[in-house]
Amino acid sequence: MQPLAYRMRPTKLEEVVGQKHLVAPGQIIHRMVEAKMLSSMILYGPPGIGKTSIASAIAGSTRYAFRMLNAATDTKKDLQIVAEEAKMSGTVILLLDEIHRLDKTKQDFLLPHLENGRIIMIGATTENPYISINPAIRSRTQIFELKPLAQTDILEAIERALADSEKGLGNYPVQLDEAAKIHLARSTNGDLRSVLNGLELAVKSTPIDEQTGKIELSIDIIESCIQKKALTHDKDGDAHYDVISALQKSIRGSDVDAALHYLARLIEAGDLPIICRRLMVIGYEDVGLANPQAAARTVSAIQAAEKLGFPEARIPLANAVIDLCLSPKSNSAISAIDAALADVRAGKSGEVPDHLRDSHYQGAKKLNRGVDYLYPHAYPNAWVDQQYLPDKLKNQHYYQPKVTGKYEHALATRYQQIQEWKKQKKR
Template sequence: MALQPLAYRMRPRNLEEVVGQEHLVGEGKIINRMVQAKMLSSMILYGPPGTGKTSIASAIAGSTKYAFRILNAATDSKKDLQIVAEEAKMSGTVVLLLDEIHRLDKTKQDFLLPHMESGRIVLIGATTENPYLSINPAIRSRAQIFEVKPLSEEDIRVAIRRAMEDAERGLGDYHAVLAADAENHLVYATNGDLRSALNGLELAVKSTAPDAEGVVRITLPIIEETVQRKALTADKDGDGHYDVISALQKSIRGSDADAALYYVARLIEAGDLQIIARRLRVIAYEDIGLANPAAVARAVTAIQAAEQLGFPEARIPIANAVIELALSPKSNSAYTAIDAALADVRRGGHGDVPDTMKDAHYKGAEKLGHGVEYVYPHAYPGDWIPQQYLPDKLQGTQYWQPKGNSKVEQAYADQYQKLRDAQQKGLH
């Protein structure tokens, strides 16, 4: 047990110990219901590394008391699958976590299918790939597909503290104390990857000598070394992480290229490529948006290049994106428009989709009047004709409020207004 990594030892023994993924394992949610009803079915879990796919499989097995086995679709053979199948015949049911299921070949797949259908093997496939694109339809049709989402910083913090306190499986016997700024950095620097966080924590504890009082004191510099990521600041509350990201977006929004370069340089120095990529994508669409769609597209391309290159070369396309976004015309009109539409949706009570807009591609739709009076715009000059699209109670609602901060957005604004005027005239 001592030789097994901390992340392995801390795997949840039941659903209650799973960190995060409340949308799947929380009270009343789908996997929780399966376990409670003892009606397990094969499933595919997909999401980023270190977010809990193996943990969920382990917790399902622990909660149901079924045997739990782990294989890799790429490296383990058909013979390994046969061993699991034989065990399932003896014990009744085996929960099999099959990692990298997107790499399952046809021979192994054909062997697994009858065992999945009989229920002897509850297959839990794990993958970082989109299963709708990467997994064979024969497997996909026999399994439910669930997305495993990145863990929140609070989820990571809970798991870290649990590992620090657990004397049986964790680090509780080491008398270790994790400084607040060290904990913050461990949470932030691992970007939702719990496995990386626990690996860094275990290395820090086991490689640090106790002080004169017998306490292993884990400081920020130690965590920086064990996770190989520098902290943005050493402030006590860890706010520097958010402050720098906030300053980067505000500098670009305010068109200060030099300030934006300075703040992105701090993120680069900290090695936060994932954070930079995500934030620049948000900035491109939120703050530049329809004022300069070409700049948005170029920024996304630059971010993709940075992710493919990695540091240190990634700094070059990042700099290109930051400078162009900072100097570009700005508009948040699309961002505010979708928020206005969402506000209406969340308030509810706006009536049904108009009958003309309803799906008519099924038997009986015509009797219900669905889609009967829909007019096909492409059959008319200019590929347009006035007809009602919004529900009755929302007729005339204007969500998009164009700003016209560039020739591009002004052209969109002119077309938008022209179509709104023609629509209102045509419907009255």
């Protein structure tokens, strides 16, 4: 009766879905396992992206005993049992879920066991460990951020589950429609646990078609089992990206009615994370410095929407869309950083000028570090003419101000004033 997501947990690193920056050959966790030099760690990231899977795979690859506890619900006595097992049989890998909720009593008990290496703790959390986890625990662990799974990762996991006759659904004659598979992979926002559990429900609750002898899973069945509607039943799923693109282009073009229409389609599909991410991008990419407060209000609206959830989330989202639509627009910030990145990626960087280099160490003056630096606050208007860019780029300009909004108009005025001061110094 174990759910599919549980049964499909990997037993070695090669079976982990995604997270290649950590588990691929040559990467940090793979190197730790290969060298048999495991240390306690904290894995953090959204739900369902592989924290438990990585812990399970590490245990399987090393053949150490593997135990799972929850920092919020399991007691100090449960930790004591794991510690006794470690004393008797050697190293134990302990997956401690919700580690951000570990209280002081449990922490004090656990610390010496982490120090001597009898317990290799793998803490799992959705919270930022640099904020939510006690420094005493942090200092004894390595912290690794897990990334949301890509659609290709989830499609690979679906295929693996359908083919595996031992742990998966390989003994069922499943015919999964291509559009249904894409919707399944896309609609759960990278949560593989939800994908696999939805797939299993669809397979086991759908009767075999008498004519084909197959369990035919259409997009309607997948929608029902994961409770997420698809935007359209197009075979390749392009409509999902088309609607997101149309939302951004409508806001960029200041067409409030069109933007609300595409927002409504995304709301109906239940795509709250997609909507929130796209609106934040629009706030900073398309409105930007023309109206920075609109971007700030968008972030506030998104935070409200995430706390409210649907259906009420539609209200702050509509506020944000209307605000962004009718705001003045400027793409000067994204254009400026992309121009700077283009130079860096083309190898146009050069040495940091000596007078800007760090001088807070003994012997820096002998190396001429920071010697001729001029402190702007000591000069009128908190400005003094000195070179900041490397020699190779000293005449380069990345920021090209626009004057579509009051705020950037003020920035442009200041920018032009500084350019005039530079010209006067050169005369």
